Amino acid sequence: MPYIHRLFHVILIFFPLFANMANGYSQQKVNGYVLDIETGESLPGANIITYPWGTGTTTNQYGYFSLSLPNQTQKVTISYIGYKPIEISTSELPDSTLILFLEPGYILNDITVKTNTLQNFIATPNSPILKLRQSEFRQAGSIFGEPDLLKKIQTLPGISQGKEGGSEIYVRGGHPGQNLIMLDGAPVYNINHAFGLLSIFNVDALKEATIYKGGIPARFGGRLSSVIDVWGREGNENKNQGSFFFSSIGTGLTLEGPVVKKKSTWLLSARRSWPDLLYSGFQSLSSNGRFVPGISFSDITARVNFKIGTDRLFLNLYHGKDNFFVRSETATNKTNYHLSWGNYLASAGYTSVLSSDLFAHALLYFSNYFDKEESENSSQAYNDYFERLSLFRELGTKLSLDWQINTNLLIKTGIAGSYQRFRPAKTNQSLQGQYYSENSPYSDIKTINLYGEGIWSTEHWNLQAGIRTLGEKRDGKSITAILPRLSIGHNLSEQFALKASGMITRQSFYVLSKSSSGWPGYFYVPVPPHVDSSMGTDLSVGFNVSTNRKWNIDIQGYIRQYKNIAASYEIPSDAFAQIDWAEKIKIGDGRSSGLEFLGECHYPFGALKLAYTLSRTQAKFNEYYDGQWFNGDYDRRHDLHLNLLFSLKNDATRKRQLSVNFYYRTGQPLTLPSSEVSGLYPPLLKESYWYDFSFIPHYSGPNNTRMPDYHRLDISYETTKKKKHGARTLSFGLYNAYNRQNPYLIYFDNDDNAYKQLTLFPVMPFIMWKRTF
Numbered sequence: 001m002p003y004i005h006r007l008f009h010v011i012l013i014f015f016p017l018f019a020n021m022a023n024g025y026s027q028q029k030v031n032g033y034v035l036d037i038e039t040g041e042s043l044p045g046a047n048i049i050t051y052p053w054g055t056g057t058t059t060n061q062y063g064y065f066s067l068s069l070p071n072q073t074q075k076v077t078i079s080y081i082g083y084k085p086i087e088i089s090t091s092e093l094p095d096s097t098l099i100l101f102l103e104p105g106y107i108l109n110d111i112t113v114k115t116n117t118l119q120n121f122i123a124t125p126n127s128p129i130l131k132l133r134q135s136e137f138r139q140a141g142s143i144f145g146e147p148d149l150l151k152k153i154q155t156l157p158g159i160s161q162g163k164e165g166g167s168e169i170y171v172r173g174g175h176p177g178q179n180l181i182m183l184d185g186a187p188v189y190n191i192n193h194a195f196g197l198l199s200i201f202n203v204d205a206l207k208e209a210t211i212y213k214g215g216i217p218a219r220f221g222g223r224l225s226s227v228i229d230v231w232g233r234e235g236n237e238n239k240n241q242g243s244f245f246f247s248s249i250g251t252g253l254t255l256e257g258p259v260v261k262k263k264s265t266w267l268l269s270a271r272r273s274w275p276d277l278l279y280s281g282f283q284s285l286s287s288n289g290r291f292v293p294g295i296s297f298s299d300i301t302a303r304v305n306f307k308i309g310t311d312r313l314f315l316n317l318y319h320g321k322d323n324f325f326v327r328s329e330t331a332t333n334k335t336n337y338h339l340s341w342g343n344y345l346a347s348a349g350y351t352s353v354l355s356s357d358l359f360a361h362a363l364l365y366f367s368n369y370f371d372k373e374e375s376e377n378s379s380q381a382y383n384d385y386f387e388r389l390s391l392f393r394e395l396g397t398k399l400s401l402d403w404q405i406n407t408n409l410l411i412k413t414g415i416a417g418s419y420q421r422f423r424p425a426k427t428n429q430s431l432q433g434q435y436y437s438e439n440s441p442y443s444d445i446k447t448i449n450l451y452g453e454g455i456w457s458t459e460h461w462n463l464q465a466g467i468r469t470l471g472e473k474r475d476g477k478s479i480t481a482i483l484p485r486l487s488i489g490h491n492l493s494e495q496f497a498l499k500a501s502g503m504i505t506r507q508s509f510y511v512l513s514k515s516s517s518g519w520p521g522y523f524y525v526p527v528p529p530h531v532d533s534s535m536g537t538d539l540s541v542g543f544n545v546s547t548n549r550k551w552n553i554d555i556q557g558y559i560r561q562y563k564n565i566a567a568s569y570e571i572p573s574d575a576f577a578q579i580d581w582a583e584k585i586k587i588g589d590g591r592s593s594g595l596e597f598l599g600e601c602h603y604p605f606g607a608l609k610l611a612y613t614l615s616r617t618q619a620k621f622n623e624y625y626d627g628q629w630f631n632g633d634y635d636r637r638h639d640l641h642l643n644l645l646f647s648l649k650n651d652a653t654r655k656r657q658l659s660v661n662f663y664y665r666t667g668q669p670l671t672l673p674s675s676e677v678s679g680l681y682p683p684l685l686k687e688s689y690w691y692d693f694s695f696i697p698h699y700s701g702p703n704n705t706r707m708p709d710y711h712r713l714d715i716s717y718e719t720t721k722k723k724k725h726g727a728r729t730l731s732f733g734l735y736n737a738y739n740r741q742n743p744y745l746i747y748f749d750n751d752d753n754a755y756k757q758l759t760l761f762p763v764m765p766f767i768m769w770k771r772t773f
Contacts, residue, residue, distance in 0.1 A: 028090065029356045029404075031066040032098025033310075034059050034078060040237030040262065043102060044208055045131065046080040054459055055407055061208075061231050062312060066357050066404040078102065082135065097310045097353055130156055130211040134203070134233075145716070145731055145766035146247040149209060150191065150199035153228065155641040157596035157611045158213050158558070160634065160665065164710065164742055164761055167192035167199040170634045171213055172538070172560050173592030173617030174225030177511020177522060181228045183345065184303075184316050186365035189392060189524070190343035193273075193297035193322055200320045200343070204243055204254040205269035205301045207233045214538045214558060215487040215501030218451040218466025219400065219414060224505045224536035224562060232316070234305045235265035241726070245770040249273055250297070264306045272298040297322045310353040318345040333379045341371040357404040367394045371523060382432050391423040392524035412453040412466075420445040422509070424525050443526045445474040445508055453485075462489035472508060475529040481506055497544045499556075505536040510566040512585070527564075531587055535563040542596075551601040562590035567621055567702070588621030590632055609643040624701045631703045637666040655720040659733075660713070667707035670746060672755065673697030674704055707743045708757070712736045716766075726772035732765070739763040 034046040042063025049056035050073045059065045069076070069090060076093070079085035083102040132152060153169060154161040162168040168176040168191075181188050183201075192199055212220065212227040220227045233256070240257030252271035259266055273296045299320035306313040321342035328335040347365035354360055371390040378384070400414035422443040429436040453466035470481040487501040511522045527533050542556030567586040594615025601608045617632035624630065641663055648656040675698045716733030736742075743757035 028069045028073070028093070029067070030069060030076065030093050030098065031064070031353065031356045031359075031404075032100055033063045034065065034080065034100045034102060035063060036083075037101035037103050038238065039235075040265070041207070041234050043080045043083070044231065045133075046078060046102070049077045049079070050407075051075045051077060055457075057404075057410075060359070060402065061229075062351050062361065064351070064353070064359055066359060066402070068357070068404060068406045070407050081133070097356075129215065130213070132209045132211070134207055145733065145768040146198065146245070146250060147203045148199050149201045149203055149206065149230070153209070153211060155611060155643070155661075156211065157598045157613045157639075158556070158594065158615075159211070159226075160613070160636050160639050162634075163668075164744055169226070169228070170636075171226035172558060172594065173590065173615065173632060173634050174536075174560075174562075175511065175565070175634065177524075178223050178225035178507060178534075178536075179228060180220060180223035180226070181230070183230050183318060184232055184314070184347055185229075185349065185363045185398065186316075186345055186347040186396075187222075187367050187394060188318075188343055188345060189367060189369035189394075190320060190341060193299070193320070198249070198297070200299055201230060202252060202254070202269050202271050202299065202301060204245075204252065205232050205267060205303075207231050214503060214540045214560075215464075216485060216503050216505065217412075217464065218453045218468040218483070218485045219412060221416075221449055221451070221468050221470065221483065221505070222418075222447075222507060224507045224534055232301065232303060233267060234314070235267035235303065237262055237265045241773065243726075243770060243772040245768060247768040248766045259304070262307070264304065266305075267303045268301070270298070270300040272296070294326075295322070295324045312349075312351045314349045316345075316347045316349075318343070333377070335378075336374075336376045338374045339372070342369075344368040344370075359402040361398075361400050361402075363398040365394075365396055367396075369393070369524065383430070384432065385428075385430050387428045389423075389426045390523045391421070391426075393421045395419045408456055408458055410455040412451075412455070414451055416449045416451075418445075418447050420447075420509070420526075422524055422526050424523055443474070445472065445526055447472045447508075460491050462491075463487070470506065472533075474508065474526060477529075479533070481533075495545060495547050498541075499543070500539075500541045502539045503537070505538070506533050507536075508533045510534075510585070512566065528585075532564050534565050537561050550603070552599070554598045556596045558592075558594055558596070560592045564588075565590050565619070567619070586621050586623050588619055590617070590619045591629075592617040592632070605648075606644065606646040609641075609645075611641045613639040615639070619703075630701060631669045631706075633669060633703065635666075635669055635703075639665040653722045655718075657718055659716045659718070661716075662711070662713050664709070664711040667709045667743075669703035670705050670707050671699060671702045672705050672746065674700035707746060710742050712740050712742065713738055728772075729770040730768075732767040735764040735766055736761055737763060 034043045034048075035041065036043060042059070042061075044059055044061045044063055046059045046063070046065070047056060048058070048065050048067055050067070050069055053070050053073060055070065056076075057065050057067050067076075073090050075087050075089050077085055077087050078100055080102050083104050086100065086102065088100075132149070136152065148167070150167045150169060153159055158172050160170040162170060162176065169179050169181075170176060171179060176191075181191055188200065190200060208231055210227075210229045212229070214226075216227050220229075235256035235258075237258045238261060240255070242253065242255040244253050245251065250271050250273045252269070254267070254269040256265065256267040258264065297320075299318070302317045304315045319342070321340060324339040326335075326337040345365070345367045347363060349361065349363045351359070351361040369392045373388045374386070376383070376385040396416065396418035398414060398416040400412065403411040403413070405411060422445075423440060425438075425440045427436075427438045448471045449468060451466060451468040453464060456463045464485075464487045466485045468483040468485070470479075470483065472479040472481075483504045483506060485503045487499070489497060489499040491497045509524055509526050511524055513522060538558060538560045540556055540558035542554065544552070544554045546552040564587055567588060592615060594613055597610070597612045599610045614637070615635075616637060617635040618629040619632040620627060620629045641661065644660040646658040646660075648658060650656075712735075714733065714735050715737050716731060718729065718731040720727055720729045739762050741757070741759045741762070744760040745758050746755055747758060748754075749756050
């Protein structure tokens with residue numbers, strides 16, 4: 001799209017002119033940090049507004065801001081949702097970096113807080129941006145009652161869930177592997193526990209999450225579909241504190257406190273499943289160890305923060321791992337099967353205030369994803385074993401500068417480099433005394449990115465334009481690309497706003513399913529040498545209407561296209577162990593379009609929220625349907641979420657609320673035989689074949705039918721009581737209250753000669769108890 005490139009050039013050239021015309025030259029500059037007075041933690045997204053002009057800025061993810069004050073500014077107001085605002089006269093502003101503290105506990109109920117949060121992200125020029133703060137995703141429940149960030153994200157318009165209970169995120173028809181998910185600026189590649197029942201994020205260690213469905217800023221890259229930018233808490237710099245919870249599936253502990261008061265902090269958060277310990281013990285006792293299956297998960301997050309004058313340093317470690325195992329033993333035979341997967345992540349970040357209008361932040365990170373499978377079968381005569389390992393590693397660094405030119409113009413520039421190493425399969429096998437080993441070669445991708453963004457804002461206009469330039473080397477080839485981004489917002493009045501955005505994205509690796517039979521999990525492979533990288537374009541427009549903080553409606557429409565995406569319909573179930581995987585995938589295109597609706601209505605005793613998406617996602621591959629478009633894997637024509645929140649009690653010592661959630665979405669596309677052809681058994685030893693060759697299934701193509709539509713009702717009750725030290729929270733409820741038999745997968749029953757559905761989650765009660773101290 002050459003016209004997009006020309007438009008970006010014109011916008012960037014005239015940015016400074018527009019800004020100076022809007023407000024003239026500034027006489028005074030102010031910069032500083034906005035912090036919680038009780039914990040000393042930064043408050044990202046706090047508002048800094050000038051009076052009487054009404055212009056201002058917000059703090060970045062580190063709680064820092066820089067603002068050029070227009071002439072005749074009388075005072076500056078600093079505010080954050082749920083905190084008491086403060087006002088500072090311009091005559092009292094010092095020349096040094098400010099450290100501003102806000103006091104929590106401002107008398108705002110949750111309903112007002114949620115309205116303000118919605119208005120914050122709607123007022124930005126990036127219309128597809130959604131921002132969630134800790135108070136919101138702490139209330140998001142999973143199947144087993146434990147708060148789950150990704151489950152909360154799945155309820156937003158334009159974002160859908162895969163299989164029931166899964167944590168995969170499908171954004172505007174895109175694949176889960178096309179989402180960039182980051183923790184404190186570093187990429188995370190394993191996003192779920194227990195085959196998707198829980199996400200890897202422990203909400204007690206998190207501060208906020210920003211979701212970019214479209215209009216992704218130029219500072220983010222490497223994925224086609226979306227960005228989920230998650231930031232963790234720093235820890236309390238004034239005193240030691242913690243929390244403990246116990247739910248139907250796991251238990252967790254979070255501890256935090258100062259290393260040196262006002263100078264450095266630490267935070268440690270850990271979770272582990274507990275039913276596997278109990279279940280394995282009962283199985284061992286009841287069957288004398290003859291058959292013991294189990295699944296477990298664990299994760300730990302550790303963070304240390306240092307204040308060095310106005311500079312900041314943080315060190316972050318994350319380790320998450322899952323295990324699935326089956327042990328079987330008889331008098332003559334012993335079998336062990338063990339599957340483990342997870343993600344290790346280490347990062348170090350440093351920020352520095354170079355001047356009153358120049359802020360720098362640097363990051364160094366290492367992320368490692370692994371998937372390992374081991375099986376052993378031993379008897380008196382032999383000892384067979386099989387081992388497979390799949391690896392994906394990334395080492396990267398980022399350096400960014402934020403330059404506040406004047407009241408209206410902010411420039412963001414930066415450079416980022418990464419080194420990615422893939423090894424899809426390494427296998428070792430011993431079979432009846434014979435040893436076999438087969439390894440796929442290492443594949444490397446080296447990239448370097450330069451980006452520049454300009455953010456120009458006035459009372460009625462918001463404009464963000466950026467360009468990301470890419471230099472990449474893979475398979476001995478050097479590749480360059482220019483990826484433009486643009487977002488525009490116009491406030492026609494205090495109640496009505498228009499917005500639009502566009503972007504071009506690029507991705508150089510595929511995320512393929514480990515199995516064609518529905519077995520959960522993925523493995524990472526680079527784009528084959530003979531194929532160009534995947535490309536995506538997204539255009540969206542929308543508007544927002546709100547009034548008096550009581551109701552708010554946001555509507556957006558989008559069109560999205562994908563080029564050079566991978567299909568794995570014919571990859572065998574053991575694809576992860578194949579060395580020639582590049583020869584088995586098909587390359588094609590995709591497209592998606594839709595209309596997204598988000599509405600909220602707030603009243604004194606509760607709130608109503610409705611999220612609905614009408615969309616269509618299609619794919620096209622030359623090998624299927626004669627190259628015609630067909631329903632894509634993630635096509636959900638209708639996706640609806642309705643939430644009713646009733647505030648039964650809300651005062652200084654006790655809080656009680658009842659929540660009702662209804663979900664509906666069109667059934668997932670599915671591939672089943674379209675007909676059967678008569679077949680013959682091999683002429684010899686018919687009885688030795690386990691497969692019925694009398695009929696051979698014929699497939700017209702992928703996604704030729706759908707599962708039944710999905711719907712369910714959840715009801716939950718939560719009560720929180722303030723204690724002398726901390727608080728106690730108890731929540732319980734019903735998942736799938738009317739026991740809808742939603743299909744998890746469709747299988748063929750040979751005994752009944754018919755296809756049947758497997759339901760994993762009938763009506764299920766859940767409970768969670770939590771204590772802060």
